[in-house]
Amino acid sequence: MAYQGFSIKRWLTTTDHKDIGILYIVTSIYFIIVGGSLAELVRIQLAVPSNSLLVPATYEQTVTLHGLIMILWFLSPLGVGLANYFVPKQIGAKDMSFPRLNAMSYWLYLFSGVLLLSTLFLPGGGAGTGWTLYAPLNTSLYSPQPGVTLAALAFAMLAVSVTISSINFITTILRARAKGVTWRRLPAFTWSILMTNILMLFAFPPIAAALVLLTTDRVLGTVFFSSFEGGSILWAQLFWFFGHPEVYIVALPALGIMAEVLVTFAQRPLFGKTLFVIELSAVTALSIGVWIHHMFMTGIGFDVREAFSLTTLAISVPFEGLVLNLVLTLRKGTIKLTTPMLYALGGIFFVILGGITGVFQGFIVLDYLFHGSYWVVGHFHYVMVGTAIFGLVAALYYWFPKITNKMYNEKRGKILFFISFIGFNILYFPYFFLADMPRRIESYAANPQWWPFNLTATIGALIFGPALLLTFANLIQGYRKGKGAEANPWGARETEWTGNFTGAAQAEEGVAADSQKEVSRMEENSPVEKSRFTYLPVTISVGAAVFLTGFVLFWPVAVMGLGVILAAIIQWFKDDVRDKYAVVKEAIGENWPFNSVSKEKVGVWIFLVSEVVLFGSLLTAYIYVRLRSPVWPAAAQVHNITIGTTNTLILLTSSLAMILALQAIRSGSLRGLKSGLIGAFTLGTAFLAVKLGVEWPLEIANGFVISGGLAPSSYFTLMGVHALHVGVGLAGMTYLIAKAFSGRFTAQSHTSVELLGLYWAFVDIVWLILFPLFYLV
Amino acid sequence: MSQQALPPSAVDWNNFFNLTSYIGLIAAALVIGLMVYWAINNRYRKGRPVTAWQGLGRAPAREAVTFAAISTILLFGLAVGSYRLNTYLQYPPPISESLVIDVTAFQWAFSFHYPNNVTTLDECRIPTGQPIIFNVTSSDVMHNFGLPDFKVKIDAIPGRYNILWITAPTMPDNSTMTYQIRCYELCGVGHTYMIASLIAMPPSEFNQWLNSQTSSMNMTGGS
Structure with missing residues (x-):
């Protein structure tokens, strides 16, 4: 005011x-x-x-x-x-x-x-x-x-x-x-x-x-x-x-x-x-x-x-x-x-x-x-x-x-x-x-x-x-x-x-x-207190603009932009761990039918809706071009189903570890949380390593390259977007692990574990749809 | 163009447009008229009492349903008309009665390919009175093959063949009529100038022209 x-x-x-x-x-x-x-x-x-x-x-x-x-x-x-x-x-x-x-x-x-x-x-x-x-x-x-x-x-x-x-x-x-x-x-x-x-x-x-x-x-x-x-x-x-x-x-x-x-x-x-x-x-x-x-x-x-x-x-x-x-x-x-x-x-x-x-x-x-x-x-x-x-x-x-x-x-x-x-x-x-x-x-x-x-x-x-x-x-x-x-x-x-x-x-x-x-x-309270100011949103946005400009014009600049974004996000997490930012308390009022759901959870659910639409659109595009293509390489010829199945199991196990971590902290076991999170993180990393480090090089060596037509176009693009989501999940887990080791989660207060659990389950479900659509049919 | 000389597709279009316009204009005049009348008649003057705020308890369900019913009937009545005309435009007469011309749009011109292998550029001659089926595609970006005088158009899309058919009217004095063909989809810097002509001529003259094209092509050994 x-x-x-x-x-x-x-x-x-x-x-x-x-x-x-x-x-x-x-x-x-x-x-x-x-x-x-x-x-x-x-x-x-x-x-x-x-x-x-x-x-x-x-x-x-x-x-x-x-x-x-x-x-x-x-x-x-x-x-x-x-x-x-x-x-x-x-x-x-x-x-x-x-x-x-x-x-x-x-x-x-x-x-x-x-x-x-x-x-x-x-x-x-x-x-x-x-x-x-x-x-x-x-x-x-x-x-x-x-x-x-x-x-x-x-x-x-x-x-x-x-x-x-x-x-x-x-x-x-x-x-x-x-x-x-x-x-x-x-x-x-x-x-x-x-x-x-x-x-x-x-x-x-x-x-x-x-x-x-x-x-x-x-x-x-x-x-x-x-x-x-x-x-x-x-x-x-x-x-x-x-x-x-x-x-x-x-x-x-x-x-x-x-x-x-x-x-x-x-x-x-x-x-x-x-x-x-x-x-x-x-x-x-x-x-x-x-x-x-x-x-x-x-x-x-x-x-x-x-x-x-x-x-x-x-x-x-x-x-x-x-x-x-x-x-x-x-x-x-x-x-x-x-x-x-x-x-x-x-x-x-x-x-x-x-x-x-x-x-x-x-x-x-x-x-x-x-x-x-x-x-x-x-x-x-x-x-x-x-x-x-x-x-x-x-x-x-x-x-x-x-x-x-x-x-x-x-x-x-x-x-x-x-x-x-x-x-x-x-x-x-x-x-x-x-x-x-x-x-x-x-x-x-x-x-x-x-x-x-x-x-x-x-x-x-x-x-x-x-x-x-x-x-x-x-x-x-x-x-x-x-x-x-x-x-x-x-x-x-x-x-x-x-x-x-x-x-x-x-x-x-x-x-x-x-x-x-x-x-x-x-109104009196609303002149913003010092702790409600933050440079991070503007920094991240500048970083994003620099990254995109560099991506189009000059790669090294993109790396710079990415660096700025990452540094800002890390700072954001640090601020949160230290409770530096004063969170607005919600007025207790009307929130039917979401009386018992926290705003963070509502937010994540709505975010997941947008993610469903995003993957839905990508999948629709893939199915559309595939149905309209007179020929399409047989899955068994271009993909190694053994690797694909192994990776599916790795990702599923990672989700299981995440669930165990959540269960542990619900009953107050910080130790269980830590080991669950580390397990989920290790398995998620293994999934990415297998995908990007083993599977893709094999496929590329066999001539299945991204510019080689609609089949590899859709495979690499959709898998790439999914891998990016896995990466984001892993970044989130790093934050949770750091927070867990500083002992900040309790049986009562562990919303962020729950939220990442939701997201991680979603990433898993997307994989369970992608896997048969690319590897089995 | 005199009324008799309008292509059938344009006559249908005009009739349907006029009907829709009458209904649309009456509806618009009614609502805008009410708005302006109330806005002026009910405007604040000294001493004008303000109607009590709590005066609208009942939801106007009956009015809403009546209104929705009327507009639904009007709209869907028109939709039936549109459906019939669209069916007419969608399904061309049998190929045996028609002349099929392959149209290829490219940056920034149209080429026309006749059944006997004659190909022309930016100029399409057709006989009057006979159904013409255009088989439209593009060899680069998306274009649109538009015949504004016939009130029809169709997209020219790479990898697809879209059908558009017309009949050019016979002129009262049996003369030749030139219509404009235009691209209606932004297709790059030459979009503005992507104009071709459609020349509708009496059938005898058309056949003469087509034969002369065929023979000249045979002489030059074209395929």
């Missing part, structure tokens, strides 16, 4: 959710300025049928970077930033469940963005493949520049950041609600963030898997995306399994914000709140099953396409429901048309148009024209820019007094809203008349009939872009020179404003006084 002055050290080391929220918000606004400038370049290029502003290669890189930045480094991070600040406040948590991981999510996000931008300055430039990175244009044969590899790795780094933050959000919402914040009373924005993060958990591992395969293709010579059996379709499947949920990842927080803003300024409860939550969940669930509608023109099966056409239409029913709930909230309201309210209403206007035009594309027959055209561009800009940006700007205005304790200039805010709203429509509405103009072309000299619409759009862009920039300027102005704001200037009733978590009815009876007191005490 009242931090005096500015300190670089504080911002680099903070783990406070409010600070990290602000970091996310500011960084994402930086990225929209970059991505928006790129968009302006594109629009200026297209103002006339032929323009020499951007040469083709530069143009393609511009649209690619624009798409990647706007969707992944601006839209969802701004939502995450707002969520970081307000979800804990809405649910009455003192902080996120894992504050240091929260900081790490942010720094990984920032440095992945830096990596992405740096690709422009590499020889050959960045990726010119479109943000969809379609195969085989993304392979080194057609895009040889190292910028593409680095962009893919930056994307993968972002996927790690997103996965960590979604584990954190889900755990926080499940486990850290204050007394009174039951599921029924959970605010709409928090609901939308919960759903968003569940989607992230399912959507990002597949893209991480696809990017791992792309990287091995580009660096190690595997052939997933250059072969006919994998190729375009395999990439499109993995990409859109991520890509379509991503649309909802961007849109849901905006809908949650609109609900909050509408409720406050219509002075009415949300119309059908329960229904709203049901619809939100339905949209979340269905959005995982519609991705094929991006592939209607790929020639995949007729029935598959028809089925996905139906799911696409089906998702529009709950989605329309969400919009109607918002609109119906106005019915009996008393409406104050403040700036945030105007933005929320504008966002609803856009979601209606964007949603309805989206339904058009759900009909395969219409998609025969729309696919790959400016109609699609128009549709998704209505959703992404209209709905999401207007919703997020509404949030920035709405929560501005809460974050800064100051008031922005209302009159300027309203004027800028009207300019933005009109500019937006001038910019994107003409796209609906360009249903035959292909996307991503830098000239249309052969089709001069497109000129008037393009020129109109460019004029709109020159209105909308500056208006958005001035909007941010208005906010900064408000922060620097605005008048002081009251604690709850809108008379809002939601918990983040009132601090009353037990319900309005009780508030009238004066019970709320207690919880008010509790909140103010919480």
